[in-house]
Amino acid sequence: MPLIPLSYWDLAIAGLLLLINGGLSVAMALRLERPLFLAALRMVVQLSLVGLVLNQLFALRSPWLTLGMAAVMVGFAGHEILGRQDRTLTGGWTYGLGAGSMAFAASLVMVVALTTAVRPDPWYDPRYAIPMLGMVLGNTMSGVSLALNTLSNAAVRERAAIEARLALGSSRWEALRTQQRQALRTGMMPIVNGMAATGVVSLPGMMTGQILGGVDPSEAVKYQILIMFLIAGATGLGVLLATFGAVHRLTDGRDRLRLDRLNAYDR
């Protein structure tokens, strides 16, 4: 079954649905009409551009361009993490830790997946690598940003408890263990919940896309399971690295709590 092509008119008709949201916003004085319009516009422009870029990328199949695209994606994801923090680490450490841990975790699971499970030829074939990386990165980004935000807020809120532990002779890792565990749990929660609800409540976008594209549902399911495992692996690793890095940065070599390395609450 070939994919039914969509015309721009089809999209415009679906876009009219936004008028309902906009009308609601005006009627209830939610003041969401502007952000809503801008977000919709951003989505259309970003996706159109990425469509053009992907066309080029898939045609060229260059390892360097693929790597460059991956780096750009990590860069944007790091920026997005920064935007989701109540308090950021000084000296660009939130960006560095976020992007660094995501890049490491995502690359690791991608290389594993592309060289063992999927094995396109060549293994870096952008038609596989880039969409899969996008899904892994998007979910790891959510986990890492939640974990970093939880950790820095907990360190500020529970300062008395942390310093009491330090004063009693705990190392910095022991003293922040409760907060780090809380951060790890919070960061992992979306993917745990996501896996539990998948297939019962939500049909994942990728699977839906493959089915619409004519792929046999049981094949699409296998891809989806693979992707979920990759996401879970990358999220766990990314969140672990990010929280260890953040605990390291929120303390110093003399086992002091260094809240002076957090920028002021800025929301």
Next chain:
Amino acid sequence: MLSVHNLATPVLKPASLSVAEGECVAVQGPSGAGKSVLLRAIADLDPNTGAVSLGDRRREAMPAPAWRRLVAYVAAESGWWLERVGDHFADPRAALPLVEALGLPAGALEWPMMRLSTGERQRLAFARTLVQRPAVLLLDEPTAALDEASVNRVEALLRAELARGVAILLVTHAAAQAERLAGRRLCMEGGCLSSR
């Protein structure tokens, strides 16, 4: 025993002092003068410069956690991180006599943290530190939230520690307490430590 030379932080002007074995030195001064800053700097809880040593052991020669077990800081506001009181103690069994000496029932170690009053928290935080047998106590307003009977109990325990050879640096607003316990009194004003 404890000697501090030119200890300074952004708030604290270079301060020098020493506390001998079994001696209690009181630090007094208005709120915000830097009394807590001094204690925290000695315990190495804030970045600081200067030389601090215990006998002939330099602070920097040992890991910070080991230093803080020897030179123990008890904050004015106690911090807790678990649900049950006893879980915060390194050795709850050894803490029982201390808890009773502070006027709390032995069962207090089984209480949930939610149940404690400010004064009970303060006494238990004190017991939690004492049970680790530090060589120096840095006490920040240890009896601020306590009634008279509890103040007497805490002071009796402090005297027992002094008799054991522990050195105490005591920050207190209560002039009478400083008089009762301390051989020497220092004054902190605007980050400046002076003897009076």
